[in-house]
Amino acid sequence: MATSSTGTKSLSELKNVLAASKSPYLLQHKDNPVAWQEFTPATIALAKQLDKPIFLSSGYSACHWCHVLAHESFEDSDVAEMMNKWFVNVKVDREERPDVDRVYMTYLQATSGGGGWPMSIFMTPDLEPFFAGTYFPKMRFKSLLARIAELWEDDREQCTEMGRGAIEQLKEMSGIPGTLDQIIATSPASGIYTQLLRQHDPRYGGFSQGGPRSSGPKFPSCSMTLEPLARLASYASSSFEGGAAIDREKAREVAVKMLRGIWKGGIHDWVGGGVARYSVDEKWIVPHFEKMLYDQAQLVTGALDFALISNPAEAEDESHRKVLEEDRALCFDLAADILEYTLRVLKHPRAGFWSAEDADSAPEEGAKKSEGAYYIWDKSELDDILGDEADLVNHFFGVKQSGNVDPKHDAHGEMTGKNILYQAHTYGDVGSRFNKSEVDVKIIVSRACDRIRERRDTREPPGMDDKILTAWNGLMISALAQGAMALPDSYAVKAMLLPDAEEAVELIKTKLWDPETRQLARSYREGKGPIGQTDDYAFLIRGLLDLYEATGKEDHALWAIELQERQDELFWDEQGGGYFASAPDEHVLIRMKDAQDAAEPSATSVSVHNLSRLSLLASNQYDAYEKRAEEIYLSVGEELKQFPRAFGYTACGLMDIERGYREVIVIGPPSDPTTQGFLSLARSIYAPYQIVIHIDPSNPPRKLAEKNDVLRSLIEGSDANQQKTTEASLRVCEGGVCGLPVTSIEEAKKILEIDAEK
Structure with missing residues (x-):
């Protein structure tokens, strides 16, 4: 037998190589007796050379059941002996390699009807899966290892045929295009509203696939719940084509009920702040204790949305006003609590944000770690x-x-x-x-x-996954920017939000962005991690656009525009429309698309919003951005029609289109109280369909104006009048037409429709 590139001739010579990894998850397994390999071309070549099946185990560092499987099986010498004798064993950090994880998770979900981590996949040396599961108790896992090894020896052809068939089926999974009007006509807004009300738990709040009386678990799942509910609660029902009538107040109440359940429950850390990943029970009392950065970011934005929507000024009567006041206070408190926790615990000492706190910790020094002991x-x-x-x-x-x-x-x-x-x-x-x-x-x-x-x-604190993920930092930059715009000044944390957001952007630009190749890295920990994926670009672009609106600094907008160009170049599917989730990789058998929302919004859903916002900000390319967004909608149209809640944030983009986008342009020096009044007013309303642009006459965004003729003309007008005393002004542009400027707060309220029914 020829020696492989690693110099290894047999399975018995393989050693655990994870000590050389930078991934916190992989490092947790560096002392296992299992001969773990990383997912690399050399490992795959080795499996082919040895003609041995691959056992792939995918998880993440804060995953409790990943730890359970590791303690029970991967740390057991008898189990490890079986694994090392019969398989090439590969560990994958699903947060660093979501492209690999996504392919096999799709297979797991298709074959079992469910998914989750740890993910356990048996596959051929050609990376074609033929058996999948999640957590297996030790004795069952040992039996499974023996059965799979026997099947491989006695009926390898069956394994190979099963694997090839699975890959072919995955390749055939795609949506059926139509037209944008046809998609809107199916009224995904009404579909989401109906489904959420059917799954809503009126007792404790939140949603469950098992229906309102289910015993759990319950996830926040903001992109599938809070985001669409915010649109449904804010936009007039008449703006949605077709479908059943939507009760706006009911939508608001359902969302706030969930936020209240989270705030009151044990899923919310009353002592240290922040929110755990999900509740295992229906009452939100018993959490799955890990705390993920992406959950903190999304719950901040969701809570802020409903703080703005729960506006006492729109109350129908005194009783309703009191309800709205209490709900608004709750939502602001929840957002501030999570932000304070994030800045205190998850923030890197210099800049950026770590990924997660573990679920497990030791109840006392030297004791075995257990879930929630801290x-x-x-x-x-x-x-x-x-x-x-x-x-x-x-x-x-x-x-x-x-x-x-x-x-x-x-x-x-x-x-x-x-x-x-x-x-x-x-x-x-x-x-x-x-x-x-x-x-x-x-x-x-x-x-x-x-x-x-x-x-x-x-006490001994939970372990920290201290890698910095570009995508999740993008979500947190959004949360910080939105918090800076929406939180009342009475919250002390507000003063820290924009500086920390800007520091995070600078870290990503200096440590994770290569200006020569114009590519992002996915993660940073003791150096750059793997190359970036679509969600890294999409989530960071969203963060930059929010930060631009919060600061008025054109550099953030310009980098967002550049990143969008690069995302298009690297990931756009010229044949089917939409974005591939990752760059081409010969060892990832299928370039899949990240289309369905889950614990995180999909790269697809975030991208359609980014493109619509960029069409206003860089309006000289309006048609190109809008065409690309439309092609994305068409690429998921059939799935959106059938499973609207799974595409909740994408459906939000359709609701925004029906509502109509607008630009709010404020001209005036930042030191002018009226300028600040206009900006505060525009930011005080829930309006995801608008983008706020600030022109400081003394330092106008001239580079951005090169991409936006309306801005250019306004700046030129401001330049011509720079010797004159000018008042701060606000104007609204919709459908390519800009209204006349107003110079008083009361006039601005009228054109922003603050006093009108939304």
Whole structure:
């Protein structure tokens, strides 16, 4: 047998190579007795040379069940011996290589009806999958390894045929194009509204595939829930073609009900801030404790949207006004809480944001790690921390001597006798029980959280996935920019948002962007990671556009335009329309498209919004941007019609088109109070269909004006009048026509339709 490029002649000579990796997830497995390899051309060549099947295990560093599988099987010498004897074993960090993960996750979902991580795939040396699953208990996994190895030896042809058939089926999966009008005529807005109401849980808020009485789990899934609900709650129902009538207030209530459930639940970290990835139960009490950067970013933007939509000035009566005031305060509090947590815990000391906090940690030094150990409490320990206030605080948080975690939601018995902190009773009810005012109860609970946090800080913290992902940082840049525009000044965190957003952009530009090749890297940790994928470009472009609106700095807009050009060059599908998820790679058998929304919005859905916004900002290329956006809609049209909720954020783009896009152009020096008043006014309303452009006469965006004739003419007009005293002004441009400028706040309110029914 010829020696491979690695110099290895047999499986027995393979060693675990993950110690050389930069991925936090792969490094977690560097000491496994399994001879793990990375997904590289050399590894694939080796599998072909040895003619051995590949076992591919994909996951991520904060994944609890990935840890369980590792502890039970990958750290077990007997299991490792079987794996090393029969397979070339490959570890993949799904966050760094979503292109690889996406192909095999699609196969897993198609063959099993579900998916998730850890993902376990058996495939031929030609990378064609023939068996897939997720987590397997140890004894079942050992039996499976033996059966697969036997099948490979006795009936290799069957494995190969199954693998080839699977790949061919995946290649055939595609949408059926139509016209944009035909897609809109199917009324995806009404379809999403109907589906969300059917899956809405009126008891505890949120949505479940199992229906309103399902016992969980529940995910925030903002792109599939909060984003479309915000449009449905804000736009007049008459603007949607076809379909059933939409109750705007009902849509708002359903969304806020979910946000309230998250805020009150154990999924929200009352002590340290931030939100866990999902709740395993229907009440939002028992979280899957990992905290992901992308969840924090999306929940910030979702909460801010509904803070703006829940406008007391639009109340129908005094009772409704009070409801809107409470809902608005809740949404602002949730957004601020998550932002404070992100800046304190997930922010790199210099710039940018880490990816995730782990679900698992050790309950005490030297002990075995378990899920949620950092966050759960014995009642006696809380009593010791809280002293005289223990009874009140424990009542508020539902703390019990025997623990408050339902055993059916504690798969491994790791939380027996422990308590998760969640709001079990209202401030008013607690006040009545303990003869305190609501204000006093809030002060006591807040003070208690500070004291509990001091004690918690002495525990071993969860592990940190400290790689910086371009795509997820793009989402957080959006959240920071939107927070800076929408949060009231009373929140102290607001002052930090724009500086941290700009630092993150600078980090990506200096560490993850190659100006010579004009390509992004996907991640950074001790150097650049793999090359960037479509979502890296799309999410960063979105962040830059939001940051441009928040700061008025044209450099952000110009880089967004350049990145869009590069995304088009690298990923656009000239035959079928839409964007491939990744660049060509001979070892990724199918260039798939990231079209359906899930825990993150899809690159497809974010891209259609980016293109529509760029068509206004760089309007000289309006037709090109709009044509590209339309081709994306057509590429997913049939799927959007059949599964509207799975394409929720894409459907939001169609709702924006029906509503009609507009530019809000403010001219005036930043120091002028009226200029700031205009900008604040434009940013105070929920209006994803608009883009705000600020022209500072002393430093106008001349490079951007080269791409926008309206801007150029306004700047030239401002230049001609620079010797004269000019007033700050605001004008609105819609459908290629700009209205007359107004110079007072009251006039601006009228043309922005702030006093009119939305």
